[in-house]
Amino acid sequence: MQEFLKKPGFMVASGSMGADLSYLLAVVFTVLFLVAWWMAKKGQGTRHHKLIFVSMVSMVVYFVAYYYARSLGVLSLEGKEGFGGPPEVYDSIFLPVLTTHLTLVTLGLILTPYMIVEGFRACDKLGRDYVLKSGELKADPKKFIRIWLWILGLWALVEGYCLIAGKSGGAQLAYFLIFMTIALVVGLEKLIEKWLPDGARRHRILGRGTMILFALILCTSTATYLMLYVIYPLKAAAG
Ligand code: HEM
Structure with missing residues (x-):
């Protein structure tokens, strides 16, 4: 697994298989969440629940396995030696973006299981459909x-x-x-x-917050990926 993740990537010349794969999957998962949000907005509660459930669980399983295989991940361990840009950019831009990214990911890992459990608690099943029920939860x-x-x-x-x-x-x-x-x-x-106190309102408000959080995670991971492998790759610095 370690060897496979270290192989050259398929997106940009300086990327590794691990970095490219994790970034690509981050994009796929975020798009799936945003589609699930759109389904909820259109009142398709059951489709929303199914898509969110499958994509969130696969995302968590994938990223836990990935971070575990890379001993806490390429990004979190990427110190100055993994960054090919000037030290001022590392300190004033790269590090704050990376720290924000990791903080948001941690928050996401907490909010995701919370929201899934809250979703089931806040819903009634009418026939085969999940519907949010108003009232104190x-x-x-x-x-x-x-x-x-x-x-x-x-x-x-x-x-x-x-x-x-x-x-x-x-x-x-x-x-x-x-x-x-x-x-x-x-x-x-x-x-x-x-x-x-109202379960349905709680689901909508915290759910929107969670969806925005995922969109922000995608923005910060895109910025980190671009800085590490496109704008300031290590090879360019050495060469
Ligand atoms: C991480 C997990 C989840 C997130 C982030 C989430 C997010 C949301 C959001 C943002 C809305 C409101 C859409 C809007 O009006 O803007 C919503 C509605 C809804 N959610 Fe979830 N949800 C999650 C899990 C679940 C689960 C597990 C269920 C069911 C078991 C569920 C059932 C529903 C239903 C029935 C609605 C109402 C759709 C309608 O308006 O008819 N959600 N969710």
Whole structure:
């Protein structure tokens, strides 16, 4: 896998297979989300749900596998040595764009599962169609506690596995942070319930926010890709 991702890319001369493939798929997934948004706007709730579900799940699976295979990704590890432009551009443009991109991706990874779960909770199934139902959408406090206990239990299992498999302290810390984030997002739902009590309205407002976030992720990944492989490729700097 590592070798395959390092092969020369197919889009621009200085790109690698990993960079080109991940950028191309980012474009495909974002277009699918925007089509899903358009379907929702046209009132096609069920088609919207199906497209979003399939594209979001495949996107998360693909990117987690990709980042894992590239040990946290070409972009996140791309320090000054991977950038062929002047140091001032690296500090004042490239790094802020990359940091914004990674922050947005992290937010997207949190919002995506949240929105999928919220979508199911906020909908009624009328025959074969999903329809957003208006009215207060609140989770039972006992359910919250049960979910937290499940998260705690799963985290303990994963940490136990890490200890047995002799994984590094870094991996254990990463899992701790991941589970803590999930627990915090579940807790955040209590605040969101107060802020947007109507489930349908919550879905529309946060859904639009999520769609805009994905469009911004595409803009920042395009800028990063262009800077790394088209405008300031490493070979040009060396040659
Ligand atoms: C990441 C996940 C999701 C996002 C970002 C999202 C986003 C949106 C947005 C932005 C709208 C409002 C469109 C507009 O008026 O501008 C919407 C409507 C809707 N969504 Fe989602 N959604 C997601 C998941 C789901 C899921 C999982 C379901 C069903 C199980 C669902 C069912 C619906 C329905 C039924 C509507 C109303 C369509 C209508 O107006 O008739 N959504 N969604």
